[in-house]
Amino acid sequence: MAQSAAAVPAGYPKASKAVKFFFYSSIFWLLLSMVMGLVVALKSVNPDFLTGSRFLQQYLSYGRLRPVHVNTAAIGWMSTAFFGMVYYGVPALCKTRIRSEGLALFTAWYWNLNYAGGAISILMGYQTGVEYGEMPILFDIGVVINVVLIFINLFLTVKNREEKVLYVSLWYWLGSVMFLAIVYLIGNTPAEWLPSGGVQEAFYYFYMHNIIGLWLTVVGVGTIYYLLPKLTQRPIYSHKLSLIGFWTIAAFYTWNGPHHLINGAIPVWLMKAGIIPSLLLLIPVWAVLANVIGTMKGVWYRVSQSVPLKFLMTGALFYGLACIQGPFQALMGPHAILHFTYWTVGHAHMPLFGGFSLVLFAAVYYVLPRLVYRHIYSTALMNWHFWCSVIGFIIFGFAMWTAGIIQGFQWMDGAQLGAAFVEVMESLHIFLISRAIGGSLMFLGQIIFAWNVYRTVTAGQQIAADDPMFVSR
């Protein structure tokens, strides 16, 4: 069901400072994450890159930069931008104001300062050693405080809404912020508090999977459901299907942690508990895709007219592909060949960059004009952003997947140690170069994005406050 374009209370739309803060800062983190990604890609081609002084050697070493790259992408860029999206979208769907703009602005500041502190501590050498959970506990506490405050603000907004109907995006968004709090608390439990390494396996691999599965996926799917009717001017194909998707995501994603340890040092029952729900994941994924395809039926031509819609469709496509690849990798056979290889790197970038970063680009292009009362500065630049990102990612992804398959089979042939291992490394050189080229294109796309956003805010064509585009927000 679409949101009705009924009369909105006076004073709308109100450009929210908090939403702007979240969006602008997220783009800063996006660029930073891209720079660091490119540096680690180049260090993989030439290990002596950027080691000119002792300072560079120490603080920009591969082992410190890589976790900061990952955190800056997942927490700095994506989480920050999604907070901007929900702070905009929740009041819009509730036809009311955010409960407390002051609290929203406070969380925007605190969230960003907190992450900056966390990232710097990792570079300083204070990382915890838990993947995705590298930030020291001081900053973990900051994350949880922020998430709880954001949740309260959003929940009270929904509670006091003017619009009776609870559109499905609100389900996904509220759910996702709650899931983030749960997942983050579990994943950042200090190792000292847990009785054994085996139990840590359960905690940390639950976290590693679900920071993506229960937070970024759920908030991202909610965003797809928000933008799709707006960009196509049509109602969602099936409300029921979107609800089925919500409950099956919550039910199946949660169980997927152990599939990262298949064939590994965990009991067989736990592997099964991870593998079966991984296959069942195909249900929520197809619920989303069927809904997208159903909504688009008859209006696919609009993809050629709207760059944000093009981003959204491509994002949904890559999300779907990532979730076909995921269950495949979770089978014991493919896992035995592909796990620990570069394949994983390609897979990790598919939902995060190819999928939900593209959804976020669509979100920024849709929301920004409604925040700053200006049209996007340049459609041509939006198109450049699109093609650089997509082509760059495809080069990146296929380089990694091919390299991973080669690695996996070479290891099976015995090249697991010493000189034989290094020989395989040498044969992969060309793929690491290809990854750096693909990554450079992705980075170029984001520079274009940032420039276009900057020009929109400063020099975009102005829109009158009574323009029809503000009516439905």
Add this chain to the structure above:
Amino acid sequence: MANQAEKSPGVLLIGAFVIVLIGVIGTVILPFYDESMVTPTKSAELKNYPADSAEARGRQVYIREGCNYCHSQMVRPVKADSKLGPISQPGDYYYDKPILIMTQRTGPDLTWVGTRYSAEWQHQHLLNPQKIGGAGSIMPKYTYLSQQDRDDLVAYLLSLKPAPESTDGTAK
């Protein structure tokens, strides 16, 4: 088509919380009750380093420098791991805080690296991996580590050995 419950965010969130909780119980809480997950093996005892020993400090250097992003610490009963030594058991990680299994093997697995190289080799390799390991190695040179840090790190690497009883690799 919307019924009343569908309009209540409270009901919705409680429902979602319960469903996620079931998954948390299944994959995060139940492992507490599996003997194999909470019983240390003999190899684990070898990694139970006294506080402030060279090995314990070296493990911190390993984490601080992010060695784990390229080196896994888990041997699986699969063909790709056939030459890596005894298969890892859940109890092997009993004293690891935190576990350093990780998800990448850009460099070789280090679960039992202590059985393979001498201290002298490790020092030389850390200082110049390309010279010692092979020109194609993409490992950084750790010339910036202090002597103390490098000694500790090598002590840690050399300690990564299976307990004598389980060296036949038939466990599991």
